[in-house]
Amino acid sequence: MSAMTECPETTGEFTEVERTVINRLQTGLPLVHLPYKAVADELGISEQVLLHTLQNLLDRRILTRFGPMFHAGEMGGGLTLAAMRIPEQDFENVTAKVNEFDEVAHNYRREHELNMWFVVATEAPDDIARVIAGIESSTGYPVYNMPKEEEFHVHLHFPV
Amino acid sequence: MTASPSPEYLTVVPEVAGVGPVSAWGLLRLRQQLERGLPLTPRPYQALAELTGLSEQEVMAAIRQWQDQGLIKRFGLVVRHRTLGYTANAMVVWDIPDDQVQNLGRTLARAPFVTLCYQRPRRLPDWPYNLFCMIHGVDRQRVLSQLATLIADQGLEQTPHAVLFSTKAYRQRGGCYVSHD
Numbered sequence: 001m002s003a004m005t006e007c008p009e010t011t012g013e014f015t016e017v018e019r020t021v022i023n024r025l026q027t028g029l030p031l032v033h034l035p036y037k038a039v040a041d042e043l044g045i046s047e048q049v050l051l052h053t054l055q056n057l058l059d060r061r062i063l064t065r066f067g068p069m070f071h072a073g074e075m076g077g078g079l080t081l082a083a084m085r086i087p088e089q090d091f092e093n094v095t096a097k098v099n100e101f102d103e104v105a106h107n108y109r110r111e112h113e114l115n116m117w118f119v120v121a122t123e124a125p126d127d128i129a130r131v132i133a134g135i136e137s138s139t140g141y142p143v144y145n146m147p148k149e150e151e152f153h154v155h156l157h158f159p160v
Numbered sequence: 161m162t163a164s165p166s167p168e169y170l171t172v173v174p175e176v177a178g179v180g181p182v183s184a185w186g187l188l189r190l191r192q193q194l195e196r197g198l199p200l201t202p203r204p205y206q207a208l209a210e211l212t213g214l215s216e217q218e219v220m221a222a223i224r225q226w227q228d229q230g231l232i233k234r235f236g237l238v239v240r241h242r243t244l245g246y247t248a249n250a251m252v253v254w255d256i257p258d259d260q261v262q263n264l265g266r267t268l269a270r271a272p273f274v275t276l277c278y279q280r281p282r283r284l285p286d287w288p289y290n291l292f293c294m295i296h297g298v299d300r301q302r303v304l305s306q307l308a309t310l311i312a313d314q315g316l317e318q319t320p321h322a323v324l325f326s327t328k329a330y331r332q333r334g335g336c337y338v339s340h341d
Contacts (some may be wrong), residue, residue, distance in 0.1 A: 152269035
């Protein structure tokens with residue numbers, strides 16, 4: 001998920017193999033010496049086709065990446081969700097200022113009085129306060145900091 | 161302030177690895193390599209071993225331990241869900257009495273279309289909501305009808321809530337488990 005001004009919303013048209021691979025590999029790769037072979041056998045395709053399909057999906061930027069997703073908060077870093085209330089005429093300007101902070105990982109406009117929502121991820125937990133203070137002073141608007149207090153387990157899955 | 165990470169991930173239990181103490185530098189390099197993605201080669205753990213100075217066995221043991229510890233949440237495809245057609249993404253927020261938020265959080269997380277569910281602090285008076293769920297959908301009407309089902313099933317008709325659809329993504333980046341939309 002590299003930084004970008006807006007995500008291309010190319011609604012995917014996928015081949016049957018791509019569909020199968022996308023759906024299967026959202027649920028994990030086995031920890032065996034030949035993991036791609038194991039999944040390919042399960043799906044009834046060759047290892048080479050599986051690897052080629054993955055590379056192709058990455059090249060087309062359908063996938064962000066292939067591999068483990070680390071839980072930033074649990075790895076010793078800081079992580080929070082923050083919101084701001086930005087007047088319409090200032091929205092673009094403030095967006096640019098907020099996105100100048102490397103620690104801002106996602107920034108979405110949402111339909112609410114609090115209309116700007118972003119994730120702040122830092123190397124150390126103490127850095128969150130510094131980044132939020134920096135955003136407030138750079139933009140002149142207050143930041144509502146809403147760190148996670150409890151996470152309820154879900155099965156994150158996006159079937160195609 | 162400089163980073164002083166609690167290096168839980170830099171200690172891999174030797175008994176788990178079935179080997180001697182695992183090099184902390186190797187583990188740090190392994191984490192850095194993994195954040196770039198798993199090599200697309202038939203023996204990816206062996207390839208990572210060569211890049212980090214660990215053995216293939218140590219690489220696999222470290223990954224297994226990080227999964228067990230919850231440091232790795234998912235291991236596989238990290239999808240750019242918008243490119244998969246998931247563009248109707250609602251953050252549904254609820255104002256729940258504090259003594260009920262745990263129960264309801266667990267209940268809502270079980271709904272098949274709820275993709276994230278967190279308790280977060282209220283920011284009164286502007287923000288009274290303390291339970292946040294994401295519903296990712298391919299169209300807005302379907303998301304709203306899923307939400308209506310959830311409200312009816314759980315008897316939440318009287319529970320204050322708000323639905324915040326995202327209308328534009330200005331930045332999506334990561335490599336960490338921080339996806340919110």
